[in-house]
Amino acid sequence: MLFLYHLPEDILYLVLSYLDCQTLNSLSQVCKKMYNFTSRDVVWKRIAKECINSGITQEGRDIFPRIPLKDRVKISQNWRRGRCRKEAVLKWKNNLLPWMQLDGGVLYLSQAADIRAYQLRTDGRGLQRKPVAVYSGHREDVCRFIMTESHLISAGVDGKIILHQKQGSFSMEYSAHNQEVNCIDSKGGVIVSGSRDRTARVWSLSSNRLGECLHTIPTLDRVWSLAISPSQSSFVTGTACCGHVASLRIWDVESCQLLTCLGTDFRRGAGVLDVVYESPSTLLSCGYDTFIRYWDVRASTRKCVMEWEEPHDSALYCIQSDSNHMIASGSSYYGVVRLWDKRQTRCLQTFSLSSPTSSPVYCLRFNSTHLYAALASALYALDFKGLDSRGRK
Numbered sequence: 001m002l003f004l005y006h007l008p009e010d011i012l013y014l015v016l017s018y019l020d021c022q023t024l025n026s027l028s029q030v031c032k033k034m035y036n037f038t039s040r041d042v043v044w045k046r047i048a049k050e051c052i053n054s055g056i057t058q059e060g061r062d063i064f065p066r067i068p069l070k071d072r073v074k075i076s077q078n079w080r081r082g083r084c085r086k087e088a089v090l091k092w093k094n095n096l097l098p099w100m101q102l103d104g105g106v107l108y109l110s111q112a113a114d115i116r117a118y119q120l121r122t123d124g125r126g127l128q129r130k131p132v133a134v135y136s137g138h139r140e141d142v143c144r145f146i147m148t149e150s151h152l153i154s155a156g157v158d159g160k161i162i163l164h165q166k167q168g169s170f171s172m173e174y175s176a177h178n179q180e181v182n183c184i185d186s187k188g189g190v191i192v193s194g195s196r197d198r199t200a201r202v203w204s205l206s207s208n209r210l211g212e213c214l215h216t217i218p219t220l221d222r223v224w225s226l227a228i229s230p231s232q233s234s235f236v237t238g239t240a241c242c243g244h245v246a247s248l249r250i251w252d253v254e255s256c257q258l259l260t261c262l263g264t265d266f267r268r269g270a271g272v273l274d275v276v277y278e279s280p281s282t283l284l285s286c287g288y289d290t291f292i293r294y295w296d297v298r299a300s301t302r303k304c305v306m307e308w309e310e311p312h313d314s315a316l317y318c319i320q321s322d323s324n325h326m327i328a329s330g331s332s333y334y335g336v337v338r339l340w341d342k343r344q345t346r347c348l349q350t351f352s353l354s355s356p357t358s359s360p361v362y363c364l365r366f367n368s369t370h371l372y373a374a375l376a377s378a379l380y381a382l383d384f385k386g387l388d389s390r391g392r393k
């Protein structure tokens with residue numbers, strides 16, 4: 001034991017980084033000095049990468065560098081075991097189709113034609129009930145919206161896209177599509193929008209060409225979801241699967257040429273409701289056919305590399321991943337949120353947020369300690385942090 005103290009520090013950290021959780025925890029109780037050594041992030045990185053939602057991505061990037069890894073490994077056990085405190089943190093009267101984005105310490109939530117920004121509480125107990133900002137301008141409901149560094153960009157049932165400055169009052173409105181704009185994304189100086197009018201459009205975001213439509217792609221099918229690749233050179237559209245075209249297609253951002261179709265045998269009506277990239281070559285999709293699919297375009301565009309089936313045969317409205325092992329999905333009935341570990345086929349945890357009444361989970365977002373789920377008439381928070389100290393007396 002003593003020999004450990006005589007090792008050069010970097011060698012000590014290297015040795016410690018090969019120990020398992022339990023051994024590290026035992027060692028940390030030996031003395032103050034060992035406690036200090038075993039609290040360092042370098043010691044926990046290898047373990048954290050194997051944990052769900054620890055904030056370490058597949059490529060080893062750290063998403064939540066301000067929270068010690070040792071703590072995140074502990075919280076990860078709560079996610080795995082489904083230990084959390086559930087609470088409806090906001091409720092409203094009419095049934096809506098809300099959408100959300102988490103941006104640092106702020107949760108943006110669309111409620112009918114407006115988007116409200118709610119500050120997350122620093123004590124971890126949900127959010128401040130009074131919004132810190134309201135973004136309006138749509139004449140009908142907001143379908144989806146996204147955040148960039150400086151802007152919030154929303155898409156509405158009224159066929160419009162509105163570009164709001166996050167801080168400040170500047171906003172600009174485009175008459176973007178003939179019918180509702182179901183989905184939108186923005187990266188690398190462009191906005192891409194998809195609509196019920198069976199087109200996807202690419203818009204310039206450069207200041208001298210703001211609001212200019214660069215391309216219109218006839219998709220021959222209603223567009224429900226889309227995402228721009230992290231490489232910024234292509235984007236994927238998820239469509240209704242009503243025509244004779246594949247429901248997942250990848251397009252070149254510059255030329256708007258079709259690059260590839262994903263999959264071969266989608267059933268009619270198996271529309272894709274959400275699609276998210278994890279890396280330039282990997283993406284997740286879900287929708288009416290009740291499967292989550294993981295695609296790796298390096299391996300195959302004809303077959304997905306992994307798939308997970310919703311056990312109750314419900315449509316899947318939304319997904320999010322931790323860019324490593326965990327996926328969270330929202331189902332169409334009883335506010336069912338599921339957590340999945342990509343390394344196993346069965347779902348890891350199930351939370352039913354709107355039983356006995358039924359609502360779809362329209363959108364979900366999570367950070368390292370909380371998961372937010374937006375249902376027809378309420379926003380729920382699941383708190384996975386420190387149940388022992390607060391939840392259970």
Ligand SMILES: *[C@@H]1O[C@H](CO)[C@@H](O)[C@H](O)[C@H]1NC(C)=O
Pocket residue numbers: 035036037039
């Ligand atoms: C470990 O020691 C360093 C240097 O003495 C100190 O800055 C740091 O806060 C300590 N960390 C813990 C977790 O005690």
Ligand SMILES: *[C@@H]1O[C@H](CO)[C@@H](O)[C@H](O)[C@H]1NC(C)=O
Pocket residue numbers: 064104105120121122123124125126127367368369370
């Ligand atoms: C996650 O959300 C909680 C509560 O809403 C908040 O207190 C916490 O700071 C957030 N964590 C991060 C890393 O943003």
